[in-house]
Amino acid sequence: xxxxxxxxxxxxxxxxxxxxNLIDAVGAVGIEIPHLCYHPALGAxxxxxxxxxxxxxGRPPLVPACKTRAVEGMKVQLDAExxxxxxxxxxxxxxxxxxxxCPICDQAGECQLQDYYMKYDGQKSRMTVxxxxxxxxxxxGCGVVxxxxxCILCARCVRFTxxxxxxxxxxxxxxxxxxxxxxxxxRPLANRYxxxxxDLCPVGAxxxxxxxxxxxxxxxxxxxxxxxxxxxxxxxxxxxxREKYKDxxxxxxxxxxxxxxxxxxxxxxxxxxxxxxxDNRLGAAQIDGKDVGFNEAIETTRRAISQSSKVVVLIxxxxxxxxxxxxxxxxxxxxxxxxxxxxxxxxVGDGDDFLIKDDKSANRASFALLGIDATxxxxxxxxEGADLLISCQNDLSRSISDSDMNSLQEKIKIVYxxxxxxxMSSKASIVLPVASYSEDKGSIINSDNVLQQYDVxxxxxxxxxxxIHVVNLLGGDIKNCEEAWADLTANIAALKxxxxxxxxxxxxxxTENEVSNVAA
Amino acid sequence: xxxxVLSTKFDIPDAHKxxxxxxxxxxxxxxxxxxxxxxxxxxxxxxxxxxxxxxxGFPTGLKWSFLPKNLDKPVYLAVNSDESEPATFKDRYxxxxxxxxxxxxxxxxxxxxxxxxxxxxxxxxxxxxxxxLQAAIDEAYDAGYLGESVAGNDFKLDVTVHRGxxxxxxxxxxxxxxxxxxxxxxxxxxxxxxAVEGLYGCPTIxxxxxxxxxxxxxxxxxxxxxxxxxxxxxxxTHLFGISGLVKSPGMYELPLGLPLLEVIEKVAGGMRDGRxxxxxxxxxxxxxxxxPEEAKTVTLDYESMAAHKTMFGSGGIVVLDxxxxxxxxVENLIYFYHHESCGxxxxxxxxxxxxxxxxxxxxxxxxxxxxxxxxTELCDNIEMKTVCVLSAACTMxxxxxxxxxxxxxxxYVKNDVSIQTAM
Numbered sequence: 054x055x056x057x058x059x060x061x062x063x064x065x066x067x068x069x070x071x072x073x074n075l076i077d078a079v080g081a082v083g084i085e086i087p088h089l090c091y092h093p094a095l096g097a098x099x100x101x102x103x104x105x106x107x108x109x110x111g112r113p114p115l116v117p118a119c120k121t122r123a124v125e126g127m128k129v130q131l132d133a134e135x136x137x138x139x140x141x142x143x144x145x146x147x148x149x150x151x152x153x154x155c156p157i158c159d160q161a162g163e164c165q166l167q168d169y170y171m172k173y174d175g176q177k178s179r180m181t182v183x184x185x186x187x188x189x190x191x192x193x194g195c196g197v198v199x200x201x202x203x204c205i206l207c208a209r210c211v212r213f214t215x216x217x218x219x220x221x222x223x224x225x226x227x228x229x230x231x232x233x234x235x236x237x238x239x240r241p242l243a244n245r246y247x248x249x250x251x252d253l254c255p256v257g258a259x260x261x262x263x264x265x266x267x268x269x270x271x272x273x274x275x276x277x278x279x280x281x282x283x284x285x286x287x288x289x290x291x292x293x294x295r296e297k298y299k300d301x302x303x304x305x306x307x308x309x310x311x312x313x314x315x316x317x318x319x320x321x322x323x324x325x326x327x328x329x330x331x332d333n334r335l336g337a338a339q340i341d342g343k344d345v346g347f348n349e350a351i352e353t354t355r356r357a358i359s360q361s362s363k364v365v366v367l368i369x370x371x372x373x374x375x376x377x378x379x380x381x382x383x384x385x386x387x388x389x390x391x392x393x394x395x396x397x398x399x400x401v402g403d404g405d406d407f408l409i410k411d412d413k414s415a416n417r418a419s420f421a422l423l424g425i426d427a428t429x430x431x432x433x434x435x436x437e438g439a440d441l442l443i444s445c446q447n448d449l450s451r452s453i454s455d456s457d458m459n460s461l462q463e464k465i466k467i468v469y470x471x472x473x474x475x476x477m478s479s480k481a482s483i484v485l486p487v488a489s490y491s492e493d494k495g496s497i498i499n500s501d502n503v504l505q506q507y508d509v510x511x512x513x514x515x516x517x518x519x520x521i522h523v524v525n526l527l528g529g530d531i532k533n534c535e536e537a538w539a540d541l542t543a544n545i546a547a548l549k550x551x552x553x554x555x556x557x558x559x560x561x562x563x564t565e566n567e568v569s570n571v572a573a
Numbered sequence: 574x575x576x577x578v579l580s581t582k583f584d585i586p587d588a589h590k591x592x593x594x595x596x597x598x599x600x601x602x603x604x605x606x607x608x609x610x611x612x613x614x615x616x617x618x619x620x621x622x623x624x625x626x627x628x629x630g631f632p633t634g635l636k637w638s639f640l641p642k643n644l645d646k647p648v649y650l651a652v653n654s655d656e657s658e659p660a661t662f663k664d665r666y667x668x669x670x671x672x673x674x675x676x677x678x679x680x681x682x683x684x685x686x687x688x689x690x691x692x693x694x695x696x697x698x699x700x701x702x703x704x705x706l707q708a709a710i711d712e713a714y715d716a717g718y719l720g721e722s723v724a725g726n727d728f729k730l731d732v733t734v735h736r737g738x739x740x741x742x743x744x745x746x747x748x749x750x751x752x753x754x755x756x757x758x759x760x761x762x763x764x765x766x767x768a769v770e771g772l773y774g775c776p777t778i779x780x781x782x783x784x785x786x787x788x789x790x791x792x793x794x795x796x797x798x799x800x801x802x803x804x805x806x807x808x809x810t811h812l813f814g815i816s817g818l819v820k821s822p823g824m825y826e827l828p829l830g831l832p833l834l835e836v837i838e839k840v841a842g843g844m845r846d847g848r849x850x851x852x853x854x855x856x857x858x859x860x861x862x863x864x865p866e867e868a869k870t871v872t873l874d875y876e877s878m879a880a881h882k883t884m885f886g887s888g889g890i891v892v893l894d895x896x897x898x899x900x901x902x903v904e905n906l907i908y909f910y911h912h913e914s915c916g917x918x919x920x921x922x923x924x925x926x927x928x929x930x931x932x933x934x935x936x937x938x939x940x941x942x943x944x945x946x947x948x949t950e951l952c953d954n955i956e957m958k959t960v961c962v963l964s965a966a967c968t969m970x971x972x973x974x975x976x977x978x979x980x981x982x983x984x985y986v987k988n989d990v991s992i993q994t995a996m
């Protein structure tokens with residue numbers, strides 16, 4: 054626990070963490086100091102002057118809160134008239150050359166300038182001279198579009214490319230009110246995290262080409278979730294909306310703070326995986342390429358299982374811990390062979406030392422926890438002489454060659470239980486659609502052994518059954534997540550003392566020993 | 574009235590050459606200096622009462638004593654030779670006419686603050702000056718006054734000349750450091766102050782050229798000899814650049830404390846025939862203007878200037894007569910500071926541009942009384958809310974014209990030609 058200090062804000066005594074800057078320190082106890090350029094991940098710059106606070110008996114008496122450490126006995130003035138006037142004056146300066154085009158600005162509704170205007174300014178414009186005209190809709194690359202007129206030159210984006218990605222594509226050129234954020238000529242943004250500048254931008258100066266003009270921010274429901282793009286498990290917000298007469302659709306992913314996992318950021322590839330949740334989804338059950346009723350497909354599958362002598366269940370490393378347990382129990386009870394073979398989900402060398410991992414699946418660590426074999430040798434052995442392959446979310450075509458896939462298809466009847474229409478679904482005799490992770494809940498373990506949970510975000514007009522339920526219909530014991538939790542805590546040593554119903558928000562680190570012990 | 578403390582060699586032909594300079598006493602203090610302890614020199618400079626000649630007038634010896642003790646980092650000296658404030662033209666004389674005086678001062682200062690590397694940050698436009706200075710430094714290296722062993726003593730000192738690229742703001746000490754480090758010249762937030770964390774994160778002393786050039790005299794003749802000039806609180810001499818509408822504008826070395834009007838009359842030759850005094854800018858364009866009434870009582874020292882609610886500044890005196898249009902002067906003034914704003918922080922970046930547009934509107938005859946009031950209010954809203962004092966340089970001076978010559982602004986608004994100054 055960090056050391057605490059007592060200080061006074063507007064005469065009221067508060068206890069805050071020592072050593073932190075005033076914005077963070079008093080922010081933690083619910084007192085807001087307005088700021089535009091400061092961002093906890095990017096440090097203090099002190100250029101916006103919005104966080105100026107008075108320090109009673111202090112030298113100097115007026116300081117930027119972002120650059121001032123909380124000190125025992127400090128008397129911070131935040132509601133003094135002179136401080137309120139400064140906030141109002143700074144807002145006036147921010148806005149005199151701002152286009153105030155909120156009605157057509159994507160940031161509207163989640164814009165610091167808007168919020169602060171309502172809270173700290175609220176005055177009519179006194180601008181009777183022409184504003185500075187600047188360039189608009191500059192394509193900065195990586196899907197980032199820049200509007201110089203909306204820009205308040207807080208330099209968050211510039212600092213991001215210097216401090217976080219260390220690629221330095223952005224800079225501020227010129228001085229005085231000719232200062233502009235820009236790229237070097239012919240050298241656009243070129244890093245795998247570039248779209249974070251859109252989130253970092255406190256105003257509408259940085260917009261995402263992908264998202265702009267699609268939705269107003271206030272219509273979006275912001276649901277917490279965990280990205281399934283790779284094994285890092287970055288925390289995200291799924292921003293989705295059901296427009297009148299339409300279905301619930303995801304419009305974007307945004308990073309969600311988790312100091313233990315991803316901090317404030319996510320990668321661009323992960324951010325764009327929201328498209329997989331909307332498009333190319335399996336809608337109806339199919340038998341031999343023809344749409345059929347869901348129950349008919351279930352019945353046909355059950356019949357196929359009963360007529361088969363050797364059944365292999367192929368499980369995806371993207372399945373949740375609960376789904377895996379459900380399938381594992383089902384396979385054990387029915388004498389099926391369970392394999393997690395999914396070599397194709399790993400792109401060796403693609404990861405970096407920040408957030409992106411080689412493994413493009415979200416929950417491979419659970420294989421180790423549950424003792425699920427994912428080797429090619431055991432899969433090959435399992436498939437030998439088998440007459441039915443039930444793949445759960447595992448697109449085998451990613452792991453084996455086309456010719457191997459074709460010969461497999463000729464030898465073995467394939468049932469594909471999946472959310473996505475992909476190469477595997479075209480090979481399967483029976484296709485059973487299930488909910489994807491954005492429509493389901495579950496737990497996953499990331500590459501650093503952090504156990505995290507996600508909840509149902511999107512509710513489709515015609516909800517699709519989740520995988521556990523489908524497995525239950527096919528004969529599995531476990532009916533839902535809750536039953537899976539009970540089974541997991543009872544039987545898996547590493548989860549013995551874990552309250553799966555009430556996991557901490559930032560996830561729970563499972564110590565490496567426990568996982569490897571169980572796997573061994 | 575003129576004295577020769579800093580300018581002793583200014584009129585000697587070829588005094589910028591080391592042989593001539595040495596003939597007239599250059600580097601003669603070094604033997605004494607290296608016979609003293611560093612702390613003794615700091616005490617001596619404190620005793621002399623020498624104040625920073627860049628404009629702020631902070632006691633030089635006291636500044637040096639702010640260096641942290643028991644350092645494990647190198648200490649740097651940065652000599653501020655950015656001299657960009659409009660109406661200021663004093664340091665350039667030292668750089669061209671007696672550069673060895675500056676180098677000698679640098680050696681004294683570096684020995685006192687235990688620094689082995691000094692940077693001279695010189696204004697980019699000073700092409701003649703940089704050539705003269707570099708030539709002198711080269712001579713000093715050759716003569717053994719700089720380099721591994723300064724004047725045969727166990728003391729190493731390197732002096733590097735760093736040329737600016739034409740930004741006024743780089744005269745601000747932390748912007749100057751940023752510029753030396755190769756970044757965009759933008760002032761840093763303080764604290765930390767440069768004496769604790771300056772150039773390359775190391776303790777750094779930043780002094781003006783004239784402050785450093787005053788050291789050899791103090792070392793040679795003692796603090797009392799220096800204090801014999803000037804007033805009790807503002808001792809010594811200063812290079813005054815007197816410009817504007819006087820008969821003999823120029824650079825004059827004077828002791829501090831002389832009455833302003835007397836200096837204008839006797840040193841600068843007085844007003845042009847048939848013209849009357851309208852105002853005086855006492856120390857560079859950023860200092861608040863004095864009315865003829867105020868000019869009567871003010872003397873050329875830090876305390877008297879402060880008592881008249883202006884500043885001594887850099888000694889750049891501009892004399893304004895009745896032909897000067899104060900509104901257009903303010904337009905010019907704001908134009909300069911707006912153009913030179915680094916654009917880092919909001920009030921200065923946005924505010925000065927707004928002020929410029931308002932004053933232009935008034936000059937065009939489209940202004941209103943409300944515009945004059947807004948201009949006055951903006952001065953308050955911008956001042957001291959920024960990272961550095963560049964904006965205050967603009968607003969303090971602008972406010973003084975708005976308060977003291979408001980009728981001229983109102984004449985523009987009312988389109989009253991009779992009050993407007995005819996040029």
